[in-house]
Each structure stands twice: as C-alpha cells, then as structure tokens.
Amino acid sequence: MALYEDLKVAVIDMEVERAVELTKKALDEGKKAEDIMNSSLVLAMDIVGEQYDKGEKYVPEMLLSAKAMKAAMEVLHPLLVESGVEMRGKIAIGTVEGDLHDIGQNLVSMMLEGAGFDVINLGAETPADTFVQSVKENKPDIVGMSALLTTTMLHMPEVIDALKQAGLRDQVKVMIGGAPVTQEYADKIGADGYAPDAASAVKLAKSLC
Ligand code: B1M
Numbered sequence: 001m002a003l004y005e006d007l008k009v010a011v012i013d014m015e016v017e018r019a020v021e022l023t024k025k026a027l028d029e030g031k032k033a034e035d036i037m038n039s040s041l042v043l044a045m046d047i048v049g050e051q052y053d054k055g056e057k058y059v060p061e062m063l064l065s066a067k068a069m070k071a072a073m074e075v076l077h078p079l080l081v082e083s084g085v086e087m088r089g090k091i092a093i094g095t096v097e098g099d100l101h102d103i104g105q106n107l108v109s110m111m112l113e114g115a116g117f118d119v120i121n122l123g124a125e126t127p128a129d130t131f132v133q134s135v136k137e138n139k140p141d142i143v144g145m146s147a148l149l150t151t152t153m154l155h156m157p158e159v160i161d162a163l164k165q166a167g168l169r170d171q172v173k174v175m176i177g178g179a180p181v182t183q184e185y186a187d188k189i190g191a192d193g194y195a196p197d198a199a200s201a202v203k204l205a206k207s208l209c
Helices: 002-012 016-028 033-053 059-082 103-114 128-138 152-165 183-189 198-208
Strands: 089-096 117-126 142-146 173-177
Touching: 002 016, 002 033, 002 059, 016 033, 016 059, 033 059, 033 103, 033 198, 059 103, 089 103, 089 128, 089 152, 089 198, 103 117, 103 142, 103 198, 117 128, 128 142, 128 152, 142 152, 142 198, 152 173, 152 183, 173 183, 173 198
Parallel strands: 089 117, 089 142, 142 173
Antiparallel strands: none
C-alpha cells in the first residue's frame, strides 16, 4: 500500500507535517486508525530503533522521528480510544523526584507509544506518591522510572519501597533507565529491568508485558 509506505518513510525521514498530512489522507480514504498505526507508524519506529542500534541514526534524529510519529498518533488517538483498540500494554513513566531532565524520558515514552503501548507520562520531578497513585488509578502493567543525576537515581528504590508499602509491587513490573543507571543498579534495587536507550526500552517493555 503506497500510502502506508509513504507515511512510514515520512516518519523515518522526520517529516512532521507530511506525517500528519498523510495520516489524515489515509483516514479520508477510509483506512482504520488501528491499521494506519500498525501498518505504518509502528513499523517506522521499529526501523528507527534498529537504525539507532546500528549507529545509523543519532538521538536528535530519533527525537524528530518520534515527534513525527507522535504528531500522527495525535490525529489517530481519539479514534483509537473510541474503537477500543487493544494496546500492547500500559506503562506509567516519569522522571524521578528532584530531576527535571525529561528529554530522554519523553523520547522513551514516544517510542513506547509508537510501539503500541498506552503511555501515562507522569512528567519530570515525579514524587514516589505520584507513581503509587498512578498505579492505583490507572493499573499499568509497568512502572517506568528515569533519572539523569547520580543524586536523583537514589529515589528509584524509594518508589519501589512505596509500591511495596501500598501492596502494589506484585501487580506491576518496574523498569528503569537514564544515563547514570546500570543493570547492576537495577538488580541491586530490585527493579525488573533496565534499558540503556529508547530502542531497548521498547524491547524490554515488550518482554515485561
Ligand atoms: Co543536566 N546534567 N543538569 N540539564 N544535562 C546532565 C545529566 C550532566 C551529565 C551534565 C554534565 O555535568 N556533564 C549532569 C549530571 C551529572 C551527574 O549527576 N552525574 C547534569 C547536571 C549536573 C545538571 C544540573 C545539576 C546543573 C546545575 O544546575 N548545576 C541541573 C539539574 C537540574 C535538576 O534536574 N534538578 C541540570 C539541568 C539541565 C537542564 C535543565 C539545563 C537540561 C534539561 C532539560 C530537560 O530535560 N528538559 C539539562 C541537559 C539537557 C543535560 C544534558 C546536556 C543532556 C541530557 C539529555 O537530554 N540527553 C546532560 C549531559 C549529557 O547527557 N551529555 C546533562 C539526551 C537524552 C535523549 O538522553 O536522557 O540519557 P538521556 O536518555 C536516554 C537514555 O538514558 C535512556 O533512553 C534515552 C534515549 O536513548 N533512558 C531510559 C532515559 N530514561 C529512560 C527510562 C527507561 C529506559 C531508558 O525506562 C523507564
């Protein structure tokens, strides 16, 4: 289908306006929002993730592709919600308390959305209570935490403890990431997984659901 291919290429090529235009065109032609998402946008972001893994694309380019995908998803989102499309899983994700670095976290969120996850983005400087509240209200499959500072990554175990104290730890998987975070740290604090970048965050989230 040429239109799906064009839309896929627009996202890979970081063409935000063209991605929106082609998404609207596909809807005008009677295509289903779910088909547009699965046959074009998700495939595009899979390719972008692979290109990043191979070192063919860098963070700024991945952000722009993610922006194009997000803009197209904004057109589709109300229709997907309306049609009750089964998402791949739900994740509540935020940057931990005291940390306002949200670029990487937003990139991970967008990539997850592109991969078909229902993403609740709690934003930057998210206190442990907010993570707990979101688990109670939204019942996500996964809680995702990001930290960019060696000082703020210390809030990650606090969130895990708060989930335990609220009796919610068994109901969710916990994944973490961010520049100072490592697999060793994830193991130490009892997280279920660590991902070093957005592409592997998607792979990890798929494996945790
Ligand atoms: Co700040 N900052 N910053 N900063 N900043 C760093 C992180 C720093 C390394 C710079 C340096 O000194 N070389 C340093 C941290 C040192 C440390 O603790 N080890 C630092 C510092 C010290 C600070 C301040 C304290 C500076 C000051 O005020 N004295 C201050 C702290 C404020 C606070 O948070 N309370 C501060 C402020 C800021 C700005 C506001 C100016 C801005 C943030 C803007 C924003 O995010 N809205 C900023 C920026 C931009 C940076 C750098 C330059 C870039 C960070 C970034 O966006 N990277 C950074 C230096 C650097 O990294 N070169 C630096 C791009 C992003 C795509 O990568 O976030 O790593 P990243 O995300 C990756 C992976 O980590 C992973 O996937 C992402 C995509 O591949 N990932 C996950 C991230 N979250 C994940 C979650 C997952 C899985 C994977 O699962 C849930």
